[in-house]
Amino acid sequence: xxxxxxxxxxxxxxxxxxxxxxxxxxxxxxxxxxxxxxxxxxxxxxxxxxxxxxxxxxxxxxxxxxxxxxxxxxxxxxxxxxxxxxxxxxxxxxxxxxxxxxxxxxxxxxxxxxxxxxxxxxxxxxxxxxxxxxxxxxxxxxxxxxxxxxxxxxxxxxxxxxxxxxxxxxxxxxxxxxxxxxxxxxxxxxxxxxxxxxxxxxxxxxxxxxxxxxxxxxxxxxxxxxxxxxxxxxxxxxxxxxxxxxxxxxxxxxxxxxxxxxxxxxxx
Amino acid sequence: xxxxxxxxxxxxxxxxxxxxxxxxxxxxxxxxxxxxxxxxxxxxxxxxxxxxxxxxxxxxxxxxxxxxxxxxxxxxxxxxxxxxxxxxxxxxxxxxxxxxxxxxxxxxxxxxxxxxxxxxxxxxxxxxxxxxxxxxxxxxxxxxxxxxxxxxxxxxxxxxxxxxxxxxxxxxxxxxxxxxxxxxxxxxxxxxxxxxxxxxxxxxxxxxxxxxxxxxxxxxxxxxxxxxxxxxxxxxxxxxxxxxxxxxxxxxxxxxxxxxxxxxxxxxxxxxxxxxxx
Numbered sequence: 001x002x003x004x005x006x007x008x009x010x011x012x013x014x015x016x017x018x019x020x021x022x023x024x025x026x027x028x029x030x031x032x033x034x035x036x037x038x039x040x041x042x043x044x045x046x047x048x049x050x051x052x053x054x055x056x057x058x059x060x061x062x063x064x065x066x067x068x069x070x071x072x073x074x075x076x077x078x079x080x081x082x083x084x085x086x087x088x089x090x091x092x093x094x095x096x097x098x099x100x101x102x103x104x105x106x107x108x109x110x111x112x113x114x115x116x117x118x119x120x121x122x123x124x125x126x127x128x129x130x131x132x133x134x135x136x137x138x139x140x141x142x143x144x145x146x147x148x149x150x151x152x153x154x155x156x157x158x159x160x161x162x163x164x165x166x167x168x169x170x171x172x173x174x175x176x177x178x179x180x181x182x183x184x185x186x187x188x189x190x191x192x193x194x195x196x197x198x199x200x201x202x203x204x205x206x207x208x209x210x211x212x213x214x215x216x217x218x219x220x221x222x223x224x225x226x227x228x229x230x231x232x233x234x235x236x237x238x239x240x241x242x243x244x245x246x247x248x249x250x251x252x253x254x255x256x257x258x259x260x261x262x263x264x265x266x267x268x
Numbered sequence: 269x270x271x272x273x274x275x276x277x278x279x280x281x282x283x284x285x286x287x288x289x290x291x292x293x294x295x296x297x298x299x300x301x302x303x304x305x306x307x308x309x310x311x312x313x314x315x316x317x318x319x320x321x322x323x324x325x326x327x328x329x330x331x332x333x334x335x336x337x338x339x340x341x342x343x344x345x346x347x348x349x350x351x352x353x354x355x356x357x358x359x360x361x362x363x364x365x366x367x368x369x370x371x372x373x374x375x376x377x378x379x380x381x382x383x384x385x386x387x388x389x390x391x392x393x394x395x396x397x398x399x400x401x402x403x404x405x406x407x408x409x410x411x412x413x414x415x416x417x418x419x420x421x422x423x424x425x426x427x428x429x430x431x432x433x434x435x436x437x438x439x440x441x442x443x444x445x446x447x448x449x450x451x452x453x454x455x456x457x458x459x460x461x462x463x464x465x466x467x468x469x470x471x472x473x474x475x476x477x478x479x480x481x482x483x484x485x486x487x488x489x490x491x492x493x494x495x496x497x498x499x500x501x502x503x504x505x506x507x508x509x510x511x512x513x514x515x516x517x518x519x520x521x522x523x524x525x526x527x528x529x530x531x532x533x534x535x536x537x538x539x540x541x542x543x544x545x546x
Binding site: 162163165166167169170171172180181184185187259260261262263 | 354356372373376377379381383385386387388389396397399400427428429443
């Protein structure tokens with residue numbers, strides 16, 4: 001009893017807002033040190049511009065509308081590619097998790113394709129699609145497909161067979177069994193797949209935009225490099241970091257909403 | 269206090285031959301007579317898994333509403349017998365009859381693990397037990413009544429993960445009871461519980477059985493639990509019924525009484541002698 005008290009006591013003294021801010025201490029400290037190093041000339045601005053210069057560059061691009069347009073284009077590509085690849089991956093995961101026939105028919109093929117680094121297909125994709133939108137969507141969809149496929153499949157295969165037997169005993173139809181037992185049981189694993197997929201989604205998109213595009217964040221960074229605008233290059237990289245964090249937070253919120261039954265997501 | 273405890277069969281004789289005689293004696297005079305239990309007739313029941321013959325011809329009659337405990341060493345086939353009765357596995361040979369056509373909701377099983385859906389709240393878990401009546405209008409009311417019956421009405425909106433082991437098993441019992449089954453099969457339902465929780469769960473099982481009058485079949489490795497709860501204890505050895513013991517002690521039973529202890533000792537000696545032979 002006394003042990004529990006001593007552990008839980010400091011928690012009640014802490015303001016709840018500090019918990020949310022604590023994760024930002026390290027990034028903010030890095031930016032502060034970076035600013036000081038730039039201003040004092042310790043880091044030459046030709047190598048790395050000061051954070052204030054990056055913010056200024058961002059402000060200019062914001063005013064010209066270029067920044068919003070490029071972020072929007074990239075965001076749109078990422079979302080559509082994610083939905084297509086994730087949707088197909090989810091469908092295959094379901095089919096192969098639920099049907100032995102489907103698994104035997106397609107799993108080996110999918111595993112072979114999985115072991116090809118999807119970015120290695122860029123030359124081929126450019127030949128097929130040119131530098132069209134469909135080239136980027138194809139690559140993002142392909143990259144996102146596998147984490148979602150694998151984790152959906154794994155989630156369904158690892159649903160407690162005792163629960164499935166229980167569902168059958170209590171007369172659940174196949175549809176009910178899926179809706180009430182198999183899908184909720186697979187959901188934690190599906191979310192792991194989604195979070196992996198979000199990372200791969202940005203990676204693929206940025207690489208694809210850097211190599212072959214006429215708009216988007218990756219294109220903006222490459223253009224800036226051509227004109228030696230190092231502050232814009234750094235700005236693009238920082239935006240990647242923020243967008244990645246945003247996608248991850250969104251999936252976490254979704255996770256918390258749908259997995260509120262899970263002990264790991266319950267309020268302590 | 270009545271002291272009639274005797275084994276219904278000579279201890280040396282295999283029960284499979286003598287067991288055709290239906291056990292129609294009324295052993296619970298004080299219990300209100302209810303028609304809700306179903307009788308069970310099992311004839312020549314066999315079951316193998318691969319080359320391993322687990323049940324080698326079981327013949328058994330269980331009168332409606334009787335509380336039967338099945339004990340035996342692990343691997344003797346007692347759980348298999350229960351799974352066959354509950355319709356969870358296919359019968360190789362022989363038959364199991366209930367004296368009439370039955371609905372799936374008439375037979376319910378409770379396992380050692382509660383098998384609750386972690387993503388459904390307690391009340392929703394109990395509603396699962398309604399089977400095809402899940403979508404009916406009174407599903408909520410019936411589930412709530414079942415929860416009251418197992419003493420967990422205040423936990424209706426909790427997630428299963430916050431419940432203790434005993435509470436989870438009570439939810440599982442509520443789920444099994446909510447469809448008013450006529451045969452309830454228990455597969456070591458209290459095996460994973462601590463001693464005190466076990467005793468209170470045993471009392472709960474006995475109470476709901478007396479209230480509802482279903483036919484109860486309890487597989488357990490705990491002989492004292494068997495004699496405390498059952499009207500009749502079957503000892504299974506090597507796929508056959510080796511002994512069929514009637515427990516005539518009056519209810520409510522005095523736990524640890526000399527009467528039950530003597531009976532427990534005699535059943536244990538059956539089990540141990542079976543062990544010595546191998």
